[in-house]
Amino acid sequence: MLDNKLTYLISKRILDILLSIILIILLSPLLIFIPFFIKATSSGPIIHWSKRVGENNKFFFMPKFRSMYVFSPNVATHLISNPDQYLTKIGSFLRKYSLDELPQLFTVLSGTMSIVGPRPALYNQFDLIDLRTKERINKLKTGITGWAQIHGRDNISIYLKVKHDKYYLENKSIFLDLLIIFRSISKVIKKESISH
Numbered sequence: 001m002l003d004n005k006l007t008y009l010i011s012k013r014i015l016d017i018l019l020s021i022i023l024i025i026l027l028s029p030l031l032i033f034i035p036f037f038i039k040a041t042s043s044g045p046i047i048h049w050s051k052r053v054g055e056n057n058k059f060f061f062m063p064k065f066r067s068m069y070v071f072s073p074n075v076a077t078h079l080i081s082n083p084d085q086y087l088t089k090i091g092s093f094l095r096k097y098s099l100d101e102l103p104q105l106f107t108v109l110s111g112t113m114s115i116v117g118p119r120p121a122l123y124n125q126f127d128l129i130d131l132r133t134k135e136r137i138n139k140l141k142t143g144i145t146g147w148a149q150i151h152g153r154d155n156i157s158i159y160l161k162v163k164h165d166k167y168y169l170e171n172k173s174i175f176l177d178l179l180i181i182f183r184s185i186s187k188v189i190k191k192e193s194i195s196h
Contacts, residue, residue: 008173016108016111027102027105034090034099034102038065041090042089044066048066049063050064053122054112056138060120065101067088067094069086105144113142113144114142115145116144116145116146118168128161128162131162147180148168153187
């Protein structure tokens with residue numbers, strides 16, 4: 001049992017390293033040019049460092065290409081009325097294709113995040129943090145995408161999100177990770193389940 005768990009963790013880490021390196025190389029033109037468009041269309045930093053809750057409920061700062069104006073409320077997007085008013089000229093495009101998430105590839109490379117895992121909660125999403133802690137989901141390393149992201153992303157309730165996170169906790173495997181990755185790519189291309 002221990003050997004299987006260790007094998008999974010090692011395999012998952014190898015997958016994270018290989019995929020993040022490959023994606024950083026393949027997407028390097030976007031990583032280079034997106035900052036120029038951000039600076040050209042709004043004032044403020046290129047990278048927004050979002051305080052998040054990671055593995056074992058430890059706080060860390062997650063990087064994203066800034067897609068909102070600097071005066072935007074520091075809460076989850078679905079809690080903002082008319083969030084479109086806070087998106088920059090390029091912000092809507094970045095979010096539509098999840099390009100704002102690209103800097104997180106370096107966080108995966110460093111080992112703070114994984115490619116696949118529960119999306120890290122904002123530090124002030126106390127209801128989500130509490131529910132995940134009760135279900136021991138907080139023991140998982142957070143990810144860029146996850147089982148909940150391919151089953152609704154912005155369009156599902158916190159309770160349903162935690163239900164999907166728990167399914168991943170109980171069924172995690174390299175095969176499931178690969179399935180989530182492929183389905184995530186498909187949803188980004190089709191722009192599915194993204195409200196903002």
